[in-house]
Amino acid sequence: MKRNFQFLNTLDQEPEEQQIVGIQLNNGLQVVMLKNQRTPIVAVDLWYKVGSKDEQPGKSGFAHLFEHMMFEGSQNVGKAEHMKLINDVGGMVNGSTTQDRTNYWEIVPANQLELALWLEADRMQSLHVTRENFDNQRATVKEERRLRIDNQPYMRVLYELKDEIAYSNFAYKHSVIGSMEDLDRATLQDVRDFHDLYYRPNNAVLTLVGDFQMCHAAELIQKYFSPIPAGQSIPPVNLTEPPGKQEIRFNYEDQFAPFPAISVAFKIPERTHPDYYALEILEKILFDGESSRFYSRLVEEDQVALHVFGGQDGKFGPGLFFIFAQLHPQKHFSDLENTILQEFEKIGQDAISKQELVKAQNKIRHDFISQQESVRSLADLLCFYTTLSGNPEQLYREMSRFEKVTVDDLQRVARKYFSATNRSIIEIYPRKES
């Protein structure tokens, strides 16, 4: 029977190593801890349940720009000092933004846990930002956009167009990095409002994994985080996507691409949907390694593609299952597209061998263990499951769900989602020499 995870108010005695323990402060902050003493380090990971999906039209890129601002100073910490204080004790620090959440993490020597907690609490409590710092970070983010997207082959499609074409709803239709025009439009007042609304303890999950005493950590967390007042409840974002009615097509000329390429994306349901597990196994069968179906067929046998990759895109809400392939110079675009569509059709109709399923399950088990290797990725997994379902122990139950998937499930799921009306196709062509 499914057991709900209990968040405690306080810790009376020190729990065992490898036991996941949760406490919830009066202001709503959820804290998840896991002791692992193999190396004298601690990972601190703080997730705010806000991402680009929460942005309004005209404000694309703001959640990510805001993440940069979190390193620009708070009540007791100067500009860029957060990084310096952590680096100066031999730690590492970073942040990242996705469509669904924003995270901040530190890995510190075990004896510096308090510093990391103090720093995170200080910037949750209050930001101290200036016009100058804001303009500076806006410029840096624009450089980030140029570096990652505008000055690279294929990245405009992979980072942005794929979603712009496939989605109807603005929440996932626009990119995390945002447009240059919208970045220009952001104001200092937006920064303050964003912090007031989303960067509240009741909208955050804090995890600690590594070498520390939980009772002591719980005291420190109470000391630094409990004075921070809770915020108002967060307005829910509508993520619903209407079912596809017909295939969508788009042609794109890529300034730096050396070869034509294709991107095909199918709409799939949200991460908590039961079909997620079968889709993940289909991803392994279709895309993982050189023994995968797409690599074998497109690159080795038919030689219509030079390169191929794909899979689920990992969103919390309605997602995409996509393939990206570069056309072989001696083949026609239609050869590549037809072969791709045939393979998607085939997996829903012809039998999938038991051996193929077991191989995919072994690979998932391997990847799943790998993800739990480092204290930081383990902390991230605990944040992920707590944010997704409120239950960090889902981590321990996840593997059994993959093991229950049958060959019939795979075919049913493939037929359900890999259909013509549910897909969008982008044809990418290199820019013609002028």
Added chain:
Amino acid sequence: MKILTSLSIFFLIILLIMPLFSQRETPPEGSQPKDFVLPAVKNFSLDNGFQASLVNYGELPKAVVRIMISAGNINESKENVWLADITMDLLKEGTSSLNAGEIARKAAGMGGTVNTAVGLDQSWIGGEVLSEFTPDLISLLAEILLSPGFPEKEFERLKKDYLRNLNIQKSRPQSLAQEKFLGVLYGDHPYGRIFPSESMISGYTLPQVKNFYEINFGALRAHIYVVGKFNAEKVEKSIRTSFASWKTGEETYVNIPQPQSKRKIYLVKRPDAPQSTIYLGLPVIDPTQEDYFPMLVTNTLLGGYFSSRITSNIREDKGYTYSPRSSITNHFRDAYWVQTADVSTDVTGAAIKEIFYEIDRLQNEAPTQDELEGVQNYMAGVFVLRNSSRTGIVGQLVFMNLHGLNNYLNNYVKNIYEVTPEDVQEMAQKYLKDDEMTIVIVGDQEKVRGQVERFAEIMK
């Protein structure tokens, strides 16, 4: 012969007491740091010269197996660029009894994959599997290395894949900058040519690949590393059984370059590029030299981490770039230092000016003890993090063995903390000479030329 090595380091953190404004809270101080103990390494070798290092590490039921081969791009001639890469990749495509699909499926059945990588001095083949399959992975890798099938059909496909790869690389500004920079520094030496021509790849024949394999692959040039949870007895037995029959082969080929650098600018055309990709650097000392640790600290302080001077200046202060970084790249008995940055086209000149400003500032004035201590703490801490994963441990052991550094791991932290502010200033003066910096800029030439001609002669 069996040698048991136990490495133990006292992990030293200097407690941080940072004066802040008086009205502010000060950050909490850390408690007493803990010792960091590196796991024991068990070394042995076979009669044919094949070497092995086993490290039992971690709790998760997995192990990394990596076989390093002392061969790579250094063994290629001017007409044979990437032949090492193609040879290594072709090994995975079939043995005398397994085809590519069977190899991939076998590895996948163990929960892993077989991977290869080719470097300038060394290459490797290996994988990561669930613990119980470690001996099986070792025997699979041995079959791949000792009985290659060199299948013709896969060879032709690989060549096409390499043509694609070449085109993709050449469409990225960072690869173009690196190609030019290394070409200027190393000229005709193999380190100076990172890309072949398309016709070179198309023209490669199977006999060329077989010949490259025959000359460069053998037990004397091989070293297996196994790190993780595994049954040591079974693993050792698997190594001995699998590799005993391998021919001894040739000794490692040594070709130490004599890199050159002068203060010149090289512009690489990328019309309409929204950014300029800058590479600015010169040859420096390799890890066997006495100044290696002071130089490592100098690099970190100047541009090697987020709180470094150049990053603080051109990113945090000016907003010219997102990801500036300086680094030292080591080869066998050779190294170079480079500062890289992707900056907006219109601030290309301004960014270069600031980079030189920071180099000059360090040459003219030693850093404060406080600034240096922050850098030292960071380096000591990252060293521990780097050593807390299976692949990290493999990487450290490989680095030590390539450069012949016996006490590197034992003394790393101590050596970092022994560097003084005056050492850092001296290193900047001695090795980061302004008038020897090669400057490469990939971008929109028309918009960049006028901004940068004041820094040096622009080469044709």
